[in-house]
Amino acid sequence: GEDVEQSLFLSVREGDSSVINCTYTDSSSTYLYWYKQEPGAGLQLLTYIFSNMDMKQDQRLTVLLNKKDKHLSLRIADTQTGDSAIYFCAQRGGTGRRALTFGSGTRLQVQP
Amino acid sequence: GAGVSQSPSNKVTEKGKDVELRCDPISGHTALYWYRQSLGQGLEFLIYFQGNSAPDKSGLPSDRFSAERTGGSVSTLTIQRTQQEDSAVYLCASRSKDTEAFFGQGTRLTVV
Numbered sequence: 231g232e233d234v235e236q237s238l239f240l241s242v243r244e245g246d247s248s249v250i251n252c253t254y255t256d257s258s259s260t261y262l263y264w265y266k267q268e269p270g271a272g273l274q275l276l277t278y279i280f281s282n283m284d285m286k287q288d289q290r291l292t293v294l295l296n297k298k299d300k301h302l303s304l305r306i307a308d309t310q311t312g313d314s315a316i317y318f319c320a321q322r323g324g325t326g327r328r329a330l331t332f333g334s335g336t337r338l339q340v341q342p
Numbered sequence: 343g344a345g346v347s348q349s350p351s352n353k354v355t356e357k358g359k360d361v362e363l364r365c366d367p368i369s370g371h372t373a374l375y376w377y378r379q380s381l382g383q384g385l386e387f388l389i390y391f392q393g394n395s396a397p398d399k400s401g402l403p404s405d406r407f408s409a410e411r412t413g414g415s416v417s418t419l420t421i422q423r424t425q426q427e428d429s430a431v432y433l434c435a436s437r438s439k440d441t442e443a444f445f446g447q448g449t450r451l452t453v454v
Contacts, residue, residue, distance in 0.1 A: 234384075261442075263442065265445075271447065272346075272433060272445045272446055272447040272448050273385075273433065273435075273445040274445075275442055275443070275444065275445075278442055318384065318385065320385075329375055329387045329390045329398065329401070330375070330385075330387070330435075330443060331387065332377075332384045332385040333384055334383060334384035335384055
């Protein structure tokens with residue numbers, strides 16, 4: 231089956247690094263994604279990583295993929311109050327349905 | 343348009359009535375997805391259209407739900423005989439072969 235799991239809540243202080251973790255079960259995943267959802271808004275694609283990579287960096291964002299453990303993480307450096315949102319991990323499988331399977335989201339709260 | 347457009351943005355309906363939700367994907371995007379996000383939950387896949395292929399309806403929760411995509415562009419999600427548990431935000435996303443999925447702002451459906 232396709233399951234994606236995330237912790238529900240993370241609180242950090244402004245300026246600290248945030249690390250949001252995700253585990254998935256589908257070993258045929260081809261792409262893994264991080265989406266951000268601000269209150270009352272749709273989903274914004276932050277970054278994604280192809281399954282044959284183990285790290286991708288994009289400005290303040292670093293994605294780490296451990297394919298053996300099926301573990302994905304998103305690190306946000308120098309976290310700002312504007313980073314407060316819900317972050318969704320998602321995977322796209324390599325076979326069958328090409329839709330994204332999402333985790334339930336991690337609410338990041340950044341305290342000044 | 344520049345992004346995925348959904349209408350209406352909010353819909354309040356009485357239990358038992360039918361509703362239609364509309365999605366205008368990004369021009370040229372061949373894939374279109376519908377997801378449902380219940381309060382405090384992750385995204386639940388509903389249906390996926392890819393070009394002229396038969397849609398993947400495996401996520402539709404009951405036969406009260408249906409969707410169509412006319413001319414490979416605009417899509418309509420129809421919920422018949424709405425129930426209170428249908429209250430959620432319905433999100434549409436579109437994707438081309440060379441891009442990742444972009445989401446609309448969603449339609450917030452409230453069944454009273």
